[in-house]
Amino acid sequence: MAQLSHHDVTLLLLALAVLLGAARLLGELARRVRQPAVIGEILAGVVLGPTVLGRLLPGVSASMFPQEGDLALVMHGLTTVAITLFLVVAGMEVDLGTIWRRRVAAVSVGLGGMLVPFLITAPLAYVAPRLFGAGAEQSRVVFSLFLATAMAISALPVVAKILIDLRLFRTDLGMTIIAAAVFNDLVGWIVFALVLALIGHTTGAGLTVPQTVGATLGFVLFMLTVGRWAIDRVLPWVQAHLSWPGGVLGFVLVLAIASASFTEWIGVHAIFGAFICGVALGDSRHMHARTRETIDQFVSFIFAPLFFASIGLRVDFLENFDVLLVLAVILLATVGKIAGCVAAARWAGFVRREAWAVGFGMNARGAMEIILGLLALDAGLISERLFVALVVMALVTSLTSGLLIERVLGRPKPVRFWNYAGARTFVPKLAAGDRFGAIEELARTLSDTGVDPGAVAAGAASRERVMGTGLGGGVAVPHARLPGLAQPVVAVGRAPDGIDFRAPDGTPARLVFLLVTPAEDPGAQLRLLASVAEICQSPQTVTRLLEAGSWTEVLAALNAASASAP
Amino acid sequence: MAQLSHHDVTLLLLALAVLLGAARLLGELARRVRQPAVIGEILAGVVLGPTVLGRLLPGVSASMFPQEGDLALVMHGLTTVAITLFLVVAGMEVDLGTIWRRRVAAVSVGLGGMLVPFLITAPLAYVAPRLFGAGAEQSRVVFSLFLATAMAISALPVVAKILIDLRLFRTDLGMTIIAAAVFNDLVGWIVFALVLALIGHTTGAGLTVPQTVGATLGFVLFMLTVGRWAIDRVLPWVQAHLSWPGGVLGFVLVLAIASASFTEWIGVHAIFGAFICGVALGDSRHMHARTRETIDQFVSFIFAPLFFASIGLRVDFLENFDVLLVLAVILLATVGKIAGCVAAARWAGFVRREAWAVGFGMNARGAMEIILGLLALDAGLISERLFVALVVMALVTSLTSGLLIERVLGRPKPVRFWNYAGARTFVPKLAAGDRFGAIEELARTLSDTGVDPGAVAAGAASRERVMGTGLGGGVAVPHARLPGLAQPVVAVGRAPDGIDFRAPDGTPARLVFLLVTPAEDPGAQLRLLASVAEICQSPQTVTRLLEAGSWTEVLAALNAASASAP
16 A cells, blocks of 8 residues: 655654644744744744755755645645634634624624725736736636635634733633734635636535535534534533543544545645634533643644644745735735724724734634645746745744734733742752841852842841741741842742741741842832742642742743643 | 645534543443443544444545545644653643552562563564565564564553552552553653664654763653753743643643653653653652643643554454464563563562552553654564554553453442432432431432332431431431442422521531441441532532433532542
8 A cells, every 4th residue: 555655754744843843832932022932933944944044955855845746745644634623723722602792892893804906906916917926827807816716715724822921812802802913814815715716626525616605514513512512511421431531532533534534525625624613612512621731732732833833844045035026015015904803803992002902813824825825826826936925924923913012011920939039049959947047048059140138138137027937838028128229139948847927827947038229110019029929839839849840840830830830 | 835725624513522432432332341441542543444434434534534635635644742741731730749659569570570471472574574564575583573573562552541440550569550650651661662673764853873872861860860951950940930720731731742752752652751840740749630630631631642543543454364473463462461460570579469560560561662663664664464453452452451450459439329320210309307307308319229118218207316417518428337228319409498407517417418327337327428528528519410401410529529539
């Protein structure tokens, strides 16, 4: 039977390791500079693909990530499965209740964000198809219909990823954007199916365009009513009678992949079915948080990076780069989309800042645009120049989307007290036996950081005398304010035998955090205190912090705790 | 670029959904009849492949699971990745300390289990190659070398899965079997590489046979010393500075897949590198249990079933079935392997029962045998008849392995108290206000089960008067023994407001379990009590049991709790 050669298996695994490694690495870097991880993931593909590595070491890039042959096929299969699973997770995150509450906003933003770019682009493309890079011998009507649709859609997976990365997904704002994007996607895919039908493309099921539209709407309606109801009934049975959590995991994935296959068959892309199935699944209150987390982590950190990185592998971004066309496409897409969304969001009652956030969020294209572009390219509908312009537009809009949302919302970075601590201000085992001794000992470690230890010790001690700073649960937070400090400083000390900090619960403190904040920023102290309290509320975390062998291990424990904190 | 057609994507997703669904379903059924899940998973493939579905609905089977073309290639790629990841998980479960402690047993069992079948088979195959289904025009030496190797190897992944399914993996016995299988595999792959070299097959790296052997040993040595040390240093850094748990997940998978690619390149199969890398990773004390669990669950319940099911798709088991050859192969493989292992295990100091368990465990072939067989078939070394005989032998040995281990060890089924309860003996809200009233109310539900409620109530009440049966934590376990009972009966009642059962911690009971056991089996009561205590020790579980809306939901909560109990 057909199978990969020994050589291909070697290359496939190597390619996966390199792609995943680069995607995760650049994804982490993107997070460092406060960008959504997805940007780094897409860039990883650009670096490894024909654009960069293909120029520097053409042999290496071409043999690891070939454009043709068995390996390319397998990679396409793998990434198709990956994006399908990612959409299931995105779907499971959707809260139907919130969407229903925001239905007016969702429909108006979805419509506004489609109609404005569509109506701007269609006549321009009709008048000057060659200028925009139409394929040879295509009817003006079909081409202008396609380009207008391409400008009008949003990329549900990228939008979802950006919102998840920004921790905005489950907010009302995030759910409105998602609801609008779902609506947008639904309409977009239907229009696109129409375009494909006009140029003679047939669906797997051999359906006519109206049949495809009908089947799609029927599927959505079915899944969100009968399907949702049935899932809510079946899930408890699965959890009761099958092995755990294998029963639920299998059930979720089988159902989602089958739905994906169904929508692909009726002529809408597979990911649409996966998404809608995810919505129906996630809505059941019987879906255990633990199961959800297992799927979510594996998909978000493994499958999604693989898929997003694979996008950049597909094209040479330099060779087919037409500056004017790229600028025109970006301008058309961005201005129309943002204007339409902002106007609609304002109309639906969002305050100005949030309306702009909606516009910027909806502006992100990405996977969707590229899939659409690829299909159009294959169908001879567009030139390679336009394809590259669409991809660049997708990247630029994805790249700016998160940034602009953050800018316009001005969300403060969450305070994590350990960002102000370090190995030098860490005392693995306090020598002092009482609280004032411990404060002095911790204050002494601050001298390296340019802070006056005497002033800190005196300030913290006088505060301590007013009322003990033991929080209970084995944690104490002596603190002091110092005038003229550039930023907070934190010293961390451990006392395995415990030091009495007069905690309300009477337990001696085994972890002591000395918090020093600028006198000019009264809020800083409160934020740090809240951060310590949040992290140390779990006895498990306290134990782990006490057992950590080095400052790096302390950091690891704090990171783990902060990731699982609500 | 090369990509799957619309039609192929539809079929790929459908095939994945069907394959995963069938594998999970038959896997669950196998567990029901106390077989390792892997048996059901392999059978799912046989049912869906050419053997059964291919006969009944040839069109359906062939279009979903084609043997040639793009789809077959992609499936092969996917299952290769799946088996690679499964071996990482199996590797992570290995406890090097235990293996080192049992090194004498491991090496002697590994050697014994190889040499005996090898030495029996080699001369027979040399004398009568045609009888055993040698390929045309093959040298007797090479063929007899191959067949002897095929009889001598064990299947590490199947052995691991069986031991995990039987909850024997981390025991001394399990670790000895795994250590012997690792040793066996290592030698087996090296001999097989020699065979391939003799018939002119070259490795990806173009290494000679001694070079492959050297590179393999070097890789194992490196990973288990320097690699292990480096991983233990890098993991805390990854957890401290990258996002959690994405950093660790990515690190683990990238490293494992890269190792797999490396061993594939030097001419040993990819899964060997994944396994060794898993061993090095799992040995680090910095590997969080939670991360391990996420990878483990996703891989064991999704990737492993997919791979094992895909095996059955590859051949028609009826057409190429040669009864005599199958019997001969099974006999040669089984007798030699078991005899060699049992003798070696006895010599290494195992008691008789355990020595037989080692022999039965090592006897399981499966993936390994089939991969070996496929490579040999492709190389023209063996006929299709022999290939089928090897596959059937692999299935039969896998099928009997777990069964025989269970038989010879006589491990009692773990007692789960809810196996003796049911919807009819469940009282969602007890009306009674005190403990004796609650006992009577619960006893009344038992009348349906043929138990005398009066006798139960009287027995439990008199026991209750001696000492309260409140366990603390909101749980009480009134109990009674009844003569002539066929098996235990349990009634479950909930009292949201709490009923005082004189618990040591003074908390009133909100969950009351009435345990009725046969007077003739004094141990039954203790086992049920232990089962209740184990499950209800987590306050979370108690809350979930109180919130469950129906008996099915109670069962779901109990199953979830029992899966996560230590």
